[in-house]
Amino acid sequence: MYVAIDIGTSSLKAALVQGASFWVERMPLALIQSGVCAEQDPRQWLSGLATVLPRLLERSGVTASQIQALSVSSHSPSLVPVDAAGEAVYPCLTWQDRRALRQAEQIRQLTGEFSDPSFFEPKILWIKQEKPEVYAKTKAFLQPKDFVIFHLTGEMIIDRAAALFSKAHQLKEIDGAKLPRPVKNWEVVDQTTSKAKNLGLVAGIPVVAGGIDAYVEALGAGLIEDGQFGDVTGTSTCLSYCLNENKKVPGAAAHVIPECSLYILPMSSGGGTLAWYLHTLGGGLGYADLDGVASQAPPGANGLLFLPYLAGERSPIWDEGAKGVFFGITKTHNKADFLLAVLEGTAFAVRHSIDSLAEQGLIPREVKSTGGGSRLKVWNQIKADVTGLPYEQLEMVDGALLGGVLLGALATEKRPIGDLVKEYVRSKHIFTPHHPLVVYDELYEKYKKLYESTKELMH
Incomplete structure (x- = not known):
């Protein structure tokens, strides 16, 4: 009997699994956006959990003490950024x-490696340089x-995969004492404390490190x-190619399970x-x-063609200044055309990222969706048609x-992950x-040309 919590961009979700039964509760989260800024108030995550976890237990008929x-x-x-409490x-x-943006460029100059404003390190440097009083606290x-996890266990950690993704510990400009200790994604951090009662739980529940x-x-x-x-595909789309850990591919990141790595293509659309x-x-x-x-x-x-870069774009173009575009509008286009153009535009973006995998010698044969x-x-079918790959829903x-x-289950049952996947997925x-x-082949070529033709106007 397991509980999983996911803090998303637009909603907080929690699930409880008991045998073949699966219960899910969710509630919306507020995202405060202004210009290039996008923030959430961390307090809403705790207040949200104090709502969804009791509902989850009530619906399932499970008591908190039964959670493994x-x-x-x-x-x-x-x-x-958090204080000592x-x-x-x-x-x-x-x-x-x-x-x-400026801090990402600073890191590129310091390390000679790619950095994006969304990454941990530029954000830490931004706080240090622009909000020194916050950095000091x-x-x-x-x-x-x-x-x-801290509010469940009292432990400040970062999961192994995220720690390996981050380069913060390599920058002398960042105080290493402000970086939490790493814990393997599949290991227990600690047990819930008595404070977990505020969220509808009990003390003594093993809490696993989890991951991004x-x-x-x-x-x-x-x-x-x-x-x-x-x-x-949630608020954004993230494509992942699984690799044997012994296969060395530049840019591959640690998976959340042993002996595997992931080549991740994060997209903003x-x-x-x-x-x-x-x-x-x-x-x-x-x-x-x-x-x-x-x-x-x-x-x-x-x-009708659509570039879906409403929040810039990450993979494969990594252009924070990219903009959305509808191209080819005529008076004959209707609501269905515009909707289909949006669905197809996001599918072209997926194909664009998949094509970039070939540079690493990675060729997908099918897609788990x-x-x-x-x-x-309709979206699954469009993506299959645009990419030429079967999409398994x-x-x-x-x-x-x-x-x-x-x-x-992996942390507590010690069963092979393959057996667990066969049981649950x-x-x-x-x-x-x-x-x-x-x-679609013709429109895809136009899609790529449209970005190249307009990107100077976007900035």
Whole structure:
């Protein structure tokens, strides 16, 4: 019997698994955005858990003392500076926050390595340089998940995969004493303290280190063997290629399980792009309407093309100044065309990232699809058609929750991870590419040219 918590960009979720039964509770989270800034108030994570965890236990009929283990995942690279009492001394700078542009460039100059404003190190330097009083108060820089873990256990940690991803410990400009100790993702950090009662739990529950949502989602998609590939589409899209740990690929990161690594392609476009369209241009459309409306337009959206760079873009172009574009609009285009163009534009972005894998000699053969975006049949089919790869829709769309359950089981049951994946990860449907779809190949080339032709105007 396991509990998994996931702190997302737009919602907080918790799941409880007992045998074949799976209960999920969620509640929305506020994201404060202004210009290049994107913040969350860490206190809402704790107040949210104090709501969803008791509801979860009530629905399942399980008592807190029956929980065998609990794990936590969260969005990242996101940063929470905390004092010695574990209280936030500044809002969380989320992965969408781009204010540390100058600091990212400074790190590039210092190290000769790529750095992005979303990464941990530029954010820490931004706080040090722009908010020195906050830096002085900071005992440790935590991820959202590790903020919650502290309030469960009293321990300040960072999970192994995130620690290896971060280069903060290599920079003399950052005080190493402010960096928490690393713990393996699949190991127990400690047990819940009596303070866990504030969240509806009891003392004595083992708390597993967990991990960055993208990494835990990869596990929840069943990516545990060399060559497996997954698409997790939530607010953003994250593509993951699983590698044997002995296979050395530049840029590969540690997985949340032993003996594996992940080549991660994080994208800024995804479900958030679709949510923007529905809110701004959807004219009353809801998610339940999308399959029907999108099918009213032919593949290619009657020549309408969309660049989905509403929040800049990470992989593969790494351009924080990239902008969204609708191209080719005529008076004959209608609501269905615009919707389909958005779905196709995000699919072209996925193909663009997949194509970049070839530079590392990594060639996906099929895609395991999870995340909230995987619920949409039309989107899965479009992605299959655009990429030319089968898209396997998984039964459990909350990959981070399922991955968290797997980490809890791995930490306490000591069973092989392959056996656990076979037990918990189930396929729902495979979307086979429709061949040939020449229209998508032609539009994809235009998609790439459109960005190259407009990027100077975007900055």
